[in-house]
Amino acid sequence: MPLDYTNSVPLYIQLKDRIEEKVLHGTYTGKVPSERELMDEYYISRSTVRQAFDALTREGRLSKNREKELLSL
Amino acid sequence: MPLDYTNSVPLYIQLKDRIEEKVLHGTYTGKVPSERELMDEYYISRSTVRQAFDALTREGRLSKNREKELLSL
């Protein structure tokens, strides 16, 4: 389902939450999808995808190469 | 002549227009020039050249192998 543009929660936070959910549920077999794939799936810009990645990285939930690291979850 | 960096029209749109002009005037005998050639001619990055190609493709003016197709011009 698409992100909620009417929600006051920023899109990049919504995306961050979606990614965390899917990681927890093992939806992503190998890595988290590429920026391009997430852009296409959620109809958002690359910048916004990158903001979500930045947030995940800051929280230690995402490694440099975007393995599905479950650090401190 | 070089593209106009002071123009608010994006470089990739300016390039797209240049290519369309040259196609119309038969300047390109065989194919549209390679990415590298356009980079060197207009002093722009490869990404920008590719954006121009993407725009031309979206508008149905450029085929996969960049033949000078005059579709709907």
Place this chain on the structure above:
DNA sequence: AATAATTTGTCCGTATGTATA
């Protein structure tokens, strides 16, 4: 046919400008 060089496709890192809530 086989190899080398070029071209293209894809992805990522970074920076800047604009618009808007």
Place this chain on the structure above:
DNA sequence: TTATACATACGGACAAATTAT
């Protein structure tokens, strides 16, 4: 004014495909 979001533009890296030798 700041935070959010998007568009534009640069660059680099690498693999795959194409072309030249």
